[in-house]
Amino acid sequence: MAEAAAIRAGASHPGWQIDRFVVTTALAGFALVGGLVWLETAPFMVALFAIGTVLGMALYHGAFGFTAGWRNLVVKKRGAGMRAQLLLFGLSSLIMVPMLHSQTGLIGAVAPVGTSLVVGSFLFGIGMQLGGGCGSGTLFTVGAGNIRMVVTLVFFIVGTVIGSMHLPWWLDQPGFDPVPLVNTLGVSGAIIAQLVGLGLVAWWVNRIERRAHGSIERNELLWKSQSHGVLRTLVSGRWPFTWAILILAAGNALTLAISGAPWSITFAFNVWGAKALEAVGVNMSQFEFWTWDYPAIALKDSVLTHIPSVMNFGLLLGAMLAAGLANKFNEASRNRPEARQFMAAVVGGLLLGYGARLGFGCNIGALFSGIASASLHAWIWFACAFAGSLIGIRLRPFFRLPN
Amino acid sequence: MQRAYSRTRILLALGVILVLIMADHLNSPTFAFNSGQGNVQTALMQRDESACAPCGAPCPSTRD
Numbered sequence: 001m002a003e004a005a006a007i008r009a010g011a012s013h014p015g016w017q018i019d020r021f022v023v024t025t026a027l028a029g030f031a032l033v034g035g036l037v038w039l040e041t042a043p044f045m046v047a048l049f050a051i052g053t054v055l056g057m058a059l060y061h062g063a064f065g066f067t068a069g070w071r072n073l074v075v076k077k078r079g080a081g082m083r084a085q086l087l088l089f090g091l092s093s094l095i096m097v098p099m100l101h102s103q104t105g106l107i108g109a110v111a112p113v114g115t116s117l118v119v120g121s122f123l124f125g126i127g128m129q130l131g132g133g134c135g136s137g138t139l140f141t142v143g144a145g146n147i148r149m150v151v152t153l154v155f156f157i158v159g160t161v162i163g164s165m166h167l168p169w170w171l172d173q174p175g176f177d178p179v180p181l182v183n184t185l186g187v188s189g190a191i192i193a194q195l196v197g198l199g200l201v202a203w204w205v206n207r208i209e210r211r212a213h214g215s216i217e218r219n220e221l222l223w224k225s226q227s228h229g230v231l232r233t234l235v236s237g238r239w240p241f242t243w244a245i246l247i248l249a250a251g252n253a254l255t256l257a258i259s260g261a262p263w264s265i266t267f268a269f270n271v272w273g274a275k276a277l278e279a280v281g282v283n284m285s286q287f288e289f290w291t292w293d294y295p296a297i298a299l300k301d302s303v304l305t306h307i308p309s310v311m312n313f314g315l316l317l318g319a320m321l322a323a324g325l326a327n328k329f330n331e332a333s334r335n336r337p338e339a340r341q342f343m344a345a346v347v348g349g350l351l352l353g354y355g356a357r358l359g360f361g362c363n364i365g366a367l368f369s370g371i372a373s374a375s376l377h378a379w380i381w382f383a384c385a386f387a388g389s390l391i392g393i394r395l396r397p398f399f400r401l402p403n
Numbered sequence: 404m405q406r407a408y409s410r411t412r413i414l415l416a417l418g419v420i421l422v423l424i425m426a427d428h429l430n431s432p433t434f435a436f437n438s439g440q441g442n443v444q445t446a447l448m449q450r451d452e453s454a455c456a457p458c459g460a461p462c463p464s465t466r467d
Contacts, residue, residue, distance in 0.1 A: 040437055112456060145407075292460065297444065304431075305446045365457055
């Protein structure tokens with residue numbers, strides 16, 4: 001009887017296994033890259049690398065995917081993922097808007113508002129659903145060993161480079177300079193206006209869920225894992241959304257405090273792609289984008305001195321470590337994707353990259369960091385990317401991607 | 404349970420990435436600076452306060 005009970009308990013709480021090879025490799029990579037950054041750059045870069053690693057773990061263990069959250073709302077009429085994102089934006093807004101305007105030397109994620117932003121974010125939204133992830137989603141799934149997402153990442157990089165060649169033309173189309181909400185509403189006013197905006201979106205999300213299901217699942221408010229204890233959940237996942245929200249908000253605020261600018265991801269892809277082209281003999285300075293001060297110096301110098309690149313390396317290794325601790329490395333690639341699914345990764349990656357460059361970033365750099373900086377462009381980005389995502393969701397069945 | 408990946412491929416992929424990072428770094432101004440060469444501009448503090456976007460794009464109002 002006791003034995004039978006023990007077996008039943010074992011079935012419901014299977015043994016805690018980690019993938020030692022993946023965990024060891026990720027830790028070795030962390031030590032190697034972290035050591036290089038320490039030796040060759042400055043201690044604050046090591047701190048940013050470590051923050052990137054923690055963010056990668058949080059994204060993986062929290063399964064914090066912007067793409068799936070949006071799709072779940074549209075297809076399954078479930079809004080927990082979307083509400084978790086709104087909570088994250090609200091919390092970051094409360095922390096980072098006052099930071100940005102109380103300390104000198106900090107620069108927010110603001111960007112021009114115009115044709116480039118609208119077209120770019122719309123294309124990015126389509127790409128999210130076809131590629132299978134946004135900027136952060138692509139990176140953390142690649143770190144967790146997803147083969148299809150490696151294809152998405154490669155074409156994401158190609159897309160950003162093409163986008164960088166075209167961005168000057170797009171900037172010449174109708175548009176105007178960045179609109180920081182703080183300039184017109186003040187710090188408190190900007191925060192309140194943003195919280196009201198996020199509240200309205202949350203109300204709309206709740207309305208959709210309640211209409212479809214009669215009630216709302218408040219998964220985004222859970223504090224404890226329902227399957228394991230705190231320690232095991234912390235190490236091997238899956239984290240409740242609240243944990244991921246707190247870590248992501250703290251990570252972005254620390255990034256701002258340490259580097260002087262909020263978290264961003266996709267500009268690093270630009271630099272990696274442009275460096276690859278230069279390595280095969282292409283003179284990137286023939287393109288106007290690469291003559292601008294920041295891109296030019298980022299292209300010329302080491303990736304180990306480039307903040308988004310270093311944080312991305314940390315994110316990749318953090319996701320790898322988390323996947324190893326969860327014993328799920330490469331789990332998503334057990335069933336080999338069909339040719340059309342790879343085609344979706346190619347098309348989606350190109351749209352993601354091109355869209356990210358025209359739209360001044362991805363869900364992290366433009367949306368998350370943009371709202372945390374109280375910039376109008378982030379709200380326009382949100383609306384246009386969501387509209388694009390609706391089209392992307394409709395296109396998924398053609399590429400044999402499940403909805 | 405059978406592993407879903409090849410250890411060799413993982414190590415190979417990470418090794419290639421590391422080699423690319425090192426090749427890039429060894430040809431960079433920062434490495435030259437660290438090796439004692441002066442008069443090079445490094446990118447350690449890269450924020451461009453005059454730019455209008457995180458990618459360094461200029462403001463539309465400044466474009467002719």
